[in-house]
Amino acid sequence: MTTPITRFRTLLARTVAVGRGVLLACGTLAVLAPAALAETAYPARPVTLVVPGPPGGITDQLGRLVAARMTSDYGVRVIVDNRPGAGGNLATELVARAQPDGYTVLLGTQGTMASNQFLYKALRFDPAKDFVAAQGLVSIPNLLVVNGKLPYQSVSDLVAYAKGHPGKLAVSSAGNGTGSHLAAELFQTLAGVKFVHIPYKGSAPSINDLLAGQVDLTFDYPVSTLAQVQAGKLRALAVTGATRLPALPHVPTIAEAGYPGAESTSWVGLFFPARTSAAVVAKWQVDVTGLLRDPAAVEAIQRMGGVPLPLSGTAFSGFVQAERTKWKATIERAGATID
Known part of the structure; x- marks a missing residue:
């Protein structure tokens, strides 16, 4: 028959054992934490910047300007992947279907993100639902x-x-x-x-x-x-x-x-697949805003006939939505269509 003192001693022993287990677990986590953080550091491998146009064009030039700066800042390559065709829809669909891990980014345009959805009858992506409008880059007037x-x-x-x-x-x-x-x-x-x-x-x-x-x-x-x-x-x-x-x-x-x-401009901005980490998107926003303040980058943009478009987050997504509204009305009045 157990006495109160015996029960107390048993409970004390169990408590000490649990405490040792907790300390052991904490020590293990402390050892693993740096490795886990290293694995989740972004970017840890090359990033692909998909450009909806051929090499040499204005969109390509902008893509290479961004890629060079981000490669320097991040210490990993940002690779320009030119995907011309179908008014930029091939490139846009590719990114819409990519993993939302921050390693595939789209250089979206006024066409791919605002007007194509009203010109093409059967797009296999939704510009509003399948993407995060992250950062404006450049606005180019006619x-x-x-x-x-x-x-x-x-x-x-x-x-x-x-x-x-x-x-x-x-x-x-x-x-x-x-x-x-x-x-x-x-x-x-x-x-x-x-x-x-x-x-x-x-x-x-x-x-x-x-x-x-x-x-x-x-x-x-x-x-x-x-x-x-x-x-x-x-x-x-x-x-x-x-x-x-x-x-x-x-x-x-x-x-x-x-x-x-x-007023009308052909603009370019950065878009990520929907559900991309907010932290990844925010990192690009900060770093690209820095690029747009760089006098050398601004001079390069001006040589293309453009001006910086430093809109981020909700300001940029609001701008894109306003563009969709404007071009939808224009295209419907004109009766314009591609396919």
Whole structure:
């Protein structure tokens, strides 16, 4: 028969044994903790930055600018993976299906994240649900340019003629559904004019025919048009962004020309697969914001005809959603479609 003293001694022994077990477990965790932290440190291996365009283009140049900086900062390679095709949809679908571990990042564009969903009938991803809009990078306006031999000296001159001669002016674009096409459609709606749209397979043939007088005007990137404007072969009537270009300080913005609602830019930002760790996304946001403050990076962006777009988190996702709303309305009014 056990006595109270015997029961007390048994309980004390068990307590001491449990305590020893806890101490042993804590010691084991202390040994394992550094290894566990090392395994979870990010990034611990190369990161793939998927670019929805071919090598050499503006999107590719931006991707390589980011990759070089992040490789230097992180001490692991950030590899640019060019995936052109289907207006950027091939690259976007690839990232949408990737593991949300932070090792696959998309360089998303105005097309892939805002307008393509309204131009293509059957996308196999949802830009809003399948991605985290992490960080804005660059905003690139178009220049509204006309052949230098034409008499139009201002946007008001162009609109006055177009209203008096509907369907007589031909506007070229880099292709159906491209930023240059959508900028033209938005402007026509707000200005109350109608151009004949001539789509090309890229900016180069579009600009060549504009120089040859086969078409009358276009909306295209400064990098595609600036040299011809400076040579007097094309005349810039407006910049479709919010500010004037330093290279063309005399050319007004489209808002200054009387059409504030016609502002349009081709922008680029970073997007992660949905459910990517908030800590990983935040790390990229901080580091890329630092890049956009670097004078050398800003100079490189300006040479492309762009300006930094330092929007992060909810500010950037709100911007993207506003772009979707704008381009959905524009595309529906124009009846534009790709497939």
